[in-house]
Amino acid sequence: MAKIAKPAELLKNTGFDSVPQTHWMDTPVDFRPGTWLFPGKAESLIAVDLPNPRKWSPEDADWKLPPNWKEIILDGMRERLQRYRSFRVFMDSCVRCGACADKCHFYLGSGDPRNMPVLRAELLRSVYLYYFTPTGKTLGRFAGARELTEDVIKEWFYYFHQCTECRRCSVFCPYGIDTAEITMIGRELLNLIGCNIDWIVTPVANCYMKGNHLGIQPHGLVDSMDFLVENIQDITGIKIEPTFNRKGAEILYVPPSGDIFADPGTFALMGQLMLFHETGIDYTLSTYASEGGNFGSFTSMEMAKRLNAKIYAEAKRLGVKWIIGGECGHMWRVIHQFMDTMNGPGDFLETPVNPLTGTRFEHAKATGMIHVTEFTADLIHEGKIKLDPSRNDNVKVTFHDSCNPSRAMGLLEEPRYILNKVCNHFYEMPEETIRENTFCCGGGSGLGADENMEMRMRGGLPRANAVRYVHEKFGVNMLSCVCAIDRATLPPLMHYWVPKVAVCGVHELVGNALIMKGEMKRKQNLRFEDLPGVEEDGNE
Amino acid sequence: MSFVEIKGQQIELDEDGFIVEPDLWSTDIAEYFAKEEEVEELTEQHWKIINYLKDYFKQFGIAPMVRKVCKDNNVSMQELYALFPTGPAKGACKIAGLPKPTGCV
Numbered sequence: 001m002a003k004i005a006k007p008a009e010l011l012k013n014t015g016f017d018s019v020p021q022t023h024w025m026d027t028p029v030d031f032r033p034g035t036w037l038f039p040g041k042a043e044s045l046i047a048v049d050l051p052n053p054r055k056w057s058p059e060d061a062d063w064k065l066p067p068n069w070k071e072i073i074l075d076g077m078r079e080r081l082q083r084y085r086s087f088r089v090f091m092d093s094c095v096r097c098g099a100c101a102d103k104c105h106f107y108l109g110s111g112d113p114r115n116m117p118v119l120r121a122e123l124l125r126s127v128y129l130y131y132f133t134p135t136g137k138t139l140g141r142f143a144g145a146r147e148l149t150e151d152v153i154k155e156w157f158y159y160f161h162q163c164t165e166c167r168r169c170s171v172f173c174p175y176g177i178d179t180a181e182i183t184m185i186g187r188e189l190l191n192l193i194g195c196n197i198d199w200i201v202t203p204v205a206n207c208y209m210k211g212n213h214l215g216i217q218p219h220g221l222v223d224s225m226d227f228l229v230e231n232i233q234d235i236t237g238i239k240i241e242p243t244f245n246r247k248g249a250e251i252l253y254v255p256p257s258g259d260i261f262a263d264p265g266t267f268a269l270m271g272q273l274m275l276f277h278e279t280g281i282d283y284t285l286s287t288y289a290s291e292g293g294n295f296g297s298f299t300s301m302e303m304a305k306r307l308n309a310k311i312y313a314e315a316k317r318l319g320v321k322w323i324i325g326g327e328c329g330h331m332w333r334v335i336h337q338f339m340d341t342m343n344g345p346g347d348f349l350e351t352p353v354n355p356l357t358g359t360r361f362e363h364a365k366a367t368g369m370i371h372v373t374e375f376t377a378d379l380i381h382e383g384k385i386k387l388d389p390s391r392n393d394n395v396k397v398t399f400h401d402s403c404n405p406s407r408a409m410g411l412l413e414e415p416r417y418i419l420n421k422v423c424n425h426f427y428e429m430p431e432e433t434i435r436e437n438t439f440c441c442g443g444g445s446g447l448g449a450d451e452n453m454e455m456r457m458r459g460g461l462p463r464a465n466a467v468r469y470v471h472e473k474f475g476v477n478m479l480s481c482v483c484a485i486d487r488a489t490l491p492p493l494m495h496y497w498v499p500k501v502a503v504c505g506v507h508e509l510v511g512n513a514l515i516m517k518g519e520m521k522r523k524q525n526l527r528f529e530d531l532p533g534v535e536e537d538g539n540e
Numbered sequence: 541m542s543f544v545e546i547k548g549q550q551i552e553l554d555e556d557g558f559i560v561e562p563d564l565w566s567t568d569i570a571e572y573f574a575k576e577e578e579v580e581e582l583t584e585q586h587w588k589i590i591n592y593l594k595d596y597f598k599q600f601g602i603a604p605m606v607r608k609v610c611k612d613n614n615v616s617m618q619e620l621y622a623l624f625p626t627g628p629a630k631g632a633c634k635i636a637g638l639p640k641p642t643g644c645v
Contacts, residue, residue, distance in 0.1 A: 038554075038555045038556075041554075057555075198642070199642055202642045203642050203643040206642070206643070212643075213642065213643030213644060214602060214641055214642070214643045214645065215601065215602060216600075216601075216602050217600065217601050217602075219599075219600060220600035220601065220602050223600060224604075224605060224608075227605060227607075227608050227611075231607075256644055257643065257644070258643060258644030258645055261602075261605060261641070261645060262605070262606075262644075262645045263605075263606065263607065265644075266605065266607070293643070293644055295643070328644075448644070449642075450556070450630075451555065451556070484644035485644045487644070488644050488645050
């Protein structure tokens with residue numbers, strides 16, 4: 001891993017202080033350690049039939065592209081221009097107004113002009129203009145068009161892996177251009193000639209073969225779950241019994257696999273298991289559909305479809321009536337916007353109905369799948385669970401809207417409603433950094449690898465800055481979120497920019513506050529730290 | 541990708557310095573990785589964790605949760621970091637010849 005500069009040094013070293021000396025088309029990419037990701041391992045590409053598996057490095061002069069790489073890319077573009085009307089519209093309609101320029105976290109953190117969404121899109125648009133429009137063909141560079149060369153491919157690889165597909169820029173685009181979709185097309189094209197990153201391809205291969213990104217096999221999932229169940233028993237005295245692959249259950253529950261493996265996600269998962277036990281809902285997990293996340297969506301639409309298919313396949317096989325999805329981020333772009341037509345129709349499922357409150361989640365009629373915070377917020381709203389928010393009095397909490405739940409499915413109120421009920425100290429970050437304006441963690445869309453640390457710290461700067469504001473103003477020491485990538489990427493980000501702020505899932509705080517029937521007097525929170533007030537009690 | 545010679549044997553490492561072929565792992569390789577990962581000397585306590593990780597990986601095909609490593613070996617998180625200063629995932633797993641976990645981690 002590349003050594004990363006100290007925060008003050010990083011801030012000094014941006015592109016904001018100088019005017020570029022050369023036109024962007026004439027500026028080669030500098031593959032500086034810490035700002036790019038390792039290429040996909042050949043065996044992972046082979047596992048999912050991706051083309052051109054080989055050993056290579058972006059630092060090499062020769063990327064070992066297939067001999068007809070240019071033809072492949074141009075054919076790929078032509079096919080996508082025909083298939084996705086949105087792609088052509090996005091290519092044609094941009095007027096380069098620049099409204100998006102300073103909305104991108106990577107641009108704000110790096111000052112690299114090619115990280116302005118408008119220019120990032122231009123990397124692809126210039127090639128589109130040259131090969132697919134009369135003006136570009138005739139006027140060439142004068143019309144912003146350029147030829148496709150290997151250097152262009154290198155530039156695409158670098159900058160399309162410096163966009164987290166968070167879609168903040170699209171909120172501000174007067175034409176509604178979705179830059180994430182441009183990046184998605186860019187990455188699809190790169191995948192056609194085998195230019196992809198290992199942090200995406202290996203999870204994809206794992207997910208295809210074993211059902212989840214980490215490659216946890218069924219007995220490994222059960223072993224990890226047993227450990228979490230033991231933890232819950234140590235804390236509450238209650239033995240819960242989650243089931244896997246149980247036919248006839250009413251609900252299938254699909255969390256992100258990161259929550260079964262790594263802290264602090266495991267604490268959030270424990271909170272959800274405790275809640276499901278307390279409410280007595282009839283649910284099952286699956287060792288096959290054991291991943292909500294979908295790194296396939298960072299590869300190509302086909303791969304997203306292929307990996308997501310297991311959710312409906314398993315729902316059908318087990319005969320469940322509806323599905324609850326866990327605290328995962330990009331999963332919800334796929335579920336909310338693509339699943340119904342991509343893997344559906346989901347008409348073999350029923351419209352989700354909360355068995356405790358009778359609430360019908362009509363908006364989820366098409367997919368048969370709701371977000372766990374929708375379920376929990378409804379339970380709290382209808383008074384079906386007892387909570388003691390004082391158990392979270394040791395934390396002052398803020399909420400990071402994870403990009404996809406907020407911008408792709410409009411999940412803005414439910415997490416906040418829950419947080420306000422399960423803790424006594426909740427503070428919002430400035431409004432231009434939350435809800436649909438939320439800033440990315442800097443490591444989404446498969447960019448959360450260690451070797452990319454400098455770019456992650458740069459991209460996460462705007463988010464960290466907003467956390468610093470509430471940390472200094474209100475003493476906020478806990479950053480909550482509803483995404484497993486967040487729970488992996490925000491802790492190092494906080495450590496770097498705002499030390500002393502920890503990261504948690506919303507349901508970790510739910511689990512702490514939840515009063516369970518027959519529980520022993522709680523002395524510790526889900527992290528096995530003493531609950532506030534416990535020490536004083538002991539001294540009485 | 542790079543190669544390193546350990547006791548006359550060419551061992552392939554990935555970009556993160558993890559062993560590419562876990563089957564080639566040996567105690568000599570563990571000693572080599574230990575130096576790389578800021579561990580002065582592999583003590584009995586280190587070997588206990590390394591062997592635990594190897595056994596777990598053999599059985600489950602993945603590294604265990606860090607908290608599980610602590611609980612099963614009766615060490616605290618601080619003690620684990622004292623043993624492996626670069627962390628359980630990067631330090632201990634690398635020394636034990638396990639691949640690096642990828643995904644939302």
